[in-house]
Amino acid sequence: MPDIYFQCGCGKSVAVAETGVGQTFNCPDCGQPLTVPAPDIRAACPHCGNAILTPGSLAGKNIQCANCRKYIQIMPQSEVEPPAPAPSPAAPAAVSRKVAARSSSFNFLGLVKFVLFAGVFAVLLAIYLNHRQAVNSESRAVAGVLEQASAAADYQAAMQSINAALSNYPQARNRAEAKILLQRLEQAVQVSNALTCATAVAATNLGLALEALIQAVHHNPMALNRPHAEARLSQMRMTYAEKLMTSRTESMEAMTLAETMRSVQQMNDLPLAIKMLENTMENCPGATNRTDAARLLAKMQISFNQTEALSRAMAEAESKSHNDLRQAIDFLQEALSQNAAAVNRAEADALIAGWKRRNIEAAIALQKQENDSSALAQAVAAAQKAQDFKVAVQIMEDALRQYPDATNRMAVTAIIARIARGERPTGARAGFGAGLALSPRWHYGVSKGARAADDMQALLGGLGEPNVDTREYPSLVIYKKITYLMPLDDAVKALFLEKSSASKSSVTTPGFPENSLFYYAYPGIYEENFNRLLLVTDGHNQVVAAQLVEADPQKDSARWDWWGRDTREYILYDLIQNRANSSANAQVRWKNMTFTLNPELVFDRDAKAERPKTHILEGRLAVMDGKEYQTKERTRVYLPQPIVNLILFKLSGQKYAP
Numbered sequence: 001m002p003d004i005y006f007q008c009g010c011g012k013s014v015a016v017a018e019t020g021v022g023q024t025f026n027c028p029d030c031g032q033p034l035t036v037p038a039p040d041i042r043a044a045c046p047h048c049g050n051a052i053l054t055p056g057s058l059a060g061k062n063i064q065c066a067n068c069r070k071y072i073q074i075m076p077q078s079e080v081e082p083p084a085p086a087p088s089p090a091a092p093a094a095v096s097r098k099v100a101a102r103s104s105s106f107n108f109l110g111l112v113k114f115v116l117f118a119g120v121f122a123v124l125l126a127i128y129l130n131h132r133q134a135v136n137s138e139s140r141a142v143a144g145v146l147e148q149a150s151a152a153a154d155y156q157a158a159m160q161s162i163n164a165a166l167s168n169y170p171q172a173r174n175r176a177e178a179k180i181l182l183q184r185l186e187q188a189v190q191v192s193n194a195l196t197c198a199t200a201v202a203a204t205n206l207g208l209a210l211e212a213l214i215q216a217v218h219h220n221p222m223a224l225n226r227p228h229a230e231a232r233l234s235q236m237r238m239t240y241a242e243k244l245m246t247s248r249t250e251s252m253e254a255m256t257l258a259e260t261m262r263s264v265q266q267m268n269d270l271p272l273a274i275k276m277l278e279n280t281m282e283n284c285p286g287a288t289n290r291t292d293a294a295r296l297l298a299k300m301q302i303s304f305n306q307t308e309a310l311s312r313a314m315a316e317a318e319s320k321s322h323n324d325l326r327q328a329i330d331f332l333q334e335a336l337s338q339n340a341a342a343v344n345r346a347e348a349d350a351l352i353a354g355w356k357r358r359n360i361e362a363a364i365a366l367q368k369q370e371n372d373s374s375a376l377a378q379a380v381a382a383a384q385k386a387q388d389f390k391v392a393v394q395i396m397e398d399a400l401r402q403y404p405d406a407t408n409r410m411a412v413t414a415i416i417a418r419i420a421r422g423e424r425p426t427g428a429r430a431g432f433g434a435g436l437a438l439s440p441r442w443h444y445g446v447s448k449g450a451r452a453a454d455d456m457q458a459l460l461g462g463l464g465e466p467n468v469d470t471r472e473y474p475s476l477v478i479y480k481k482i483t484y485l486m487p488l489d490d491a492v493k494a495l496f497l498e499k500s501s502a503s504k505s506s507v508t509t510p511g512f513p514e515n516s517l518f519y520y521a522y523p524g525i526y527e528e529n530f531n532r533l534l535l536v537t538d539g540h541n542q543v544v545a546a547q548l549v550e551a552d553p554q555k556d557s558a559r560w561d562w563w564g565r566d567t568r569e570y571i572l573y574d575l576i577q578n579r580a581n582s583s584a585n586a587q588v589r590w591k592n593m594t595f596t597l598n599p600e601l602v603f604d605r606d607a608k609a610e611r612p613k614t615h616i617l618e619g620r621l622a623v624m625d626g627k628e629y630q631t632k633e634r635t636r637v638y639l640p641q642p643i644v645n646l647i648l649f650k651l652s653g654q655k656y657a658p
Contacts, residue, residue: 002018002050002051002052002053003016003017003051003052003066004021004037005053005054005058005066006034006036006037006054006057006058007057008029008030008032009032010027010029010030010032012027012028012030014028015066016036018039020036021037021038023035023036024036038055039053039054039055040054040055040056041053041054041055041059041075041076043072043075045065045068045072047068048065048067048070050065050068052072052074054074056076059075060073060074061074134171135171135173138169138171139169139174141168141169141172142166142172142175142178143174145161145165146162146165146177146178148161150181150224155185155188155189156189159182159185159186159189162181162182165178166178166179180222183222184223185224187220187221187222187223187224188220188224188226190216190220191220191225191226192225194217195216195228197209197212198210198212198213198216198232198236202236205529205554206236206239206243207240209236210240213229216229217229217230249286250288253285253286253287254287254288256280256284256287257280257284257290257293258289260276261277261289261296264276264277264300265296268343270303270343271304274300277293277296277300278297280293281293299341303342306341307339307342309338310339310342310344310345311344313332314344314348314351316331317329317331317335317351318351325355329352329356332351332352333352336349368405369405369406370407372403372404372405372406372407373406373407375399375403375406376399376400376403376406379395379396379403379412380399380412392419393419396412396415397416399412400413436469436470436471436485436538436542436646437516437539437540437542438513438516439513439514439515441514441515442513442514442516443513443514443649443650445514451571451580452510452571452578452580453510455570456509456575456647457648457651458568459570459575459617460511460615460647460648463592463615463639464641464644464645466645466649466651466654467646467648468656469642469645469646470642472484472485473640473642476612476613476614476640476641478546478614478638478640479546479638480495482495484543484544484612484640484642485538485542485543486543487543488535488537488541488542489541491535491543495522495533497522497533500524502520502521502535503520504518504519504520505518505519505521506518506519507519507578508578509572509576509577509578510578510651511647511650512650513646513650519535519547519577520534521533522534522535526548528550530549531549531550532548532549532550532551533547533549534546534547534548534549536576544640545637545639546637547574547575547635547636547637547638549574549577549633551632551633552633553631553633569587569588570589571588572588572619573588573621573633573635574619574633574635583623585623586622586623586624586632588622589622590618590619591617591619592617593617594616594617612641613640613641614639615639615644616636616638616639617637617639618634618635618637619634620633620634620635
């Protein structure tokens with residue numbers, strides 16, 4: 001039965017049996033309803049002879065024969081070859097034989113063609129069925145591998161099994177699905193590695209771990225374990241927010257506690273000061289400087305107790321002075337030596353001085369003390385010239401026995417103890433604690449007008465006054481447990497750096513004393529990601545300053561939220577190592593952090609007494625990276641007040657008269 005060929009409005013060609021004329025069905029491509037039209041043109045395929053029926057609208061168009069799959073052109077009905085004319089009635093018998101013969105030959109050839117076609121079709125069908133069975137089998141095998149790989153916890157093993165399946169089953173229909181799953185597994189491995197790394201980094205730098213995990217989740221949208229990574233990311237964000245809040249609270253409490261400590265040290269009423277500090281410590285449980293506050297509180301309590309004890313001793317000595325003035329003086333002097341932190345020592349000294357002026361023997365004893373003290377000082381000077389420490393110690397010990405009434409015996413005893421604590425550098429003046437040790441030519445040469453010198457003047461000009469002060473300040477804290485003029489060996493032990501190797505270099509920055517100061521560099525891990533500590537020493541290897549250095553810091557914009565309002569363009573960004581900016585694509589900024597320094601932990605008996613402090617200056621070198629500056633190096637230098645004043649004196653160009 002011939003087929004009717006027609007087209008849908010979307011261009012799809014459709015062939016339907018002739019019996020379907022007038023029926024309606026949906027187009028297999030666009031889904032629109034189609035009604036089978038009545039045929040207007042009848043034709044035959046010139047290749048296979050298949051009968052073709054088409055509506056008149058397909059005249060002149062090409063269609064594909066449903067039988068031989070070849071394209072033919074539909075001719076209009078007027079151009080179709082007319083049917084053969086009927087046989088003439090004059091010769092019916094001859095025509096009939098000819099038609100019969102032609103019919104018989106045609107049927108035999110058709111049978112042969114049919115048999116050949118059927119055989120070829122059977123072979124092709126068998127090949128197709130075998131191929132389809134193989135494809136189905138391989139597809140089922142790959143589907144099983146994909147199901148196991150999707151549920152596997154070991155992503156590497158799952159990836160290996162999928163790769164093996166792709167190699168072993170090249171005809172599987174679901175190879176594309178396998179490749180997609182393989183990609184998801186690869187991303188899952190990346191996310192797993194990022195989770196492991198983030199967990200490790202979070203212990204030291206939660207912000208860096210959070211940023212790395214965000215990048216991993218963003219760049220692996222198809223990872224199988226993405227929900228787990230997002231849950232972990234949410235947890236880390238909450239932890240980071242809580243940490244920031246806690247840190248901010250601790251900082252605010254630390255500032256409050258520091259302000260209270262500064263205030264109480266200026267008060268003359270010790271009981272009230274102690275009560276204020278105790279209340280502030282109770283209200284600031286998270287302050288990071290509670291240890292310093294506790295030390296100050298302990299010293300204030302000790303000072304209060306010793307003040308009370310010295311008051312009682314003064315009263316008792318007053319009663320003794322009526323009978324034996326010498327005994328009263330000795331008793332009160334003993335009380336003074338036992339109560340060094342008392343705030344009423346000036347009253348006791350004045351009382352003793354009055355008694356000594358009223359007593360000839362006391363005046364003679366006072367003169368002897370002065371003579372002994374002078375002689376002991378000369379003995380120390382002689383010991384400084386000795387080339388052997390043992391000889392120097394012997395000289396000072398003999399002088400102590402020879403001058404028992406010297407008032408500077410404690411200072412000499414301290415010098416001997418300092419030498420006895422361990423090895424000291426060889427040299428005539430090493431280890432004697434005679435204050436700041438400078439080169440004899442320390443005050444020579446400063447390049448006035450030099451850019452680095454101008455930077456030093458701009459940074460330190462408002463922090464002190466030009467003067468030279470070589471005295472010791474044992475209570476002046478520089479950095480953590482390091483105090484001003486502390487021996488380097490003691491500082492190294494206090495910071496647990498005994499096992500660290502350090503290199504020694506000279507400080508050559510304009511303004512620092514010439515050939516007098518040196519720095520030792522200790523690599524390590526310090527607060528706020530600093531990775532290097534520089535301890536600056538004088539000629540006697542006593543610590544006079546410190547500096548922290550961080551090279552190539554991690555990007556953290558929150559760290560640089562505040563850098564003051566100083567618009568000056570500096571070139572010097574490392575005060576100790578004398579390092580300056582030499583690039584036009586970089587900038588140097590400084591900020592003063594002195595207000596964050598823990599206050600000096602000593603209660604001065606004189607409210608007007610000088611209280612030197614340590615200044616903290618932080619600088620950074622930033623290089624333009626794209627549209628913003630990226631920090632390449634930052635430094636934090638700790639400069640005590642005597643060193644700041646000394647630098648300003650040298651920068652001023654004043655003549656030094658020893």
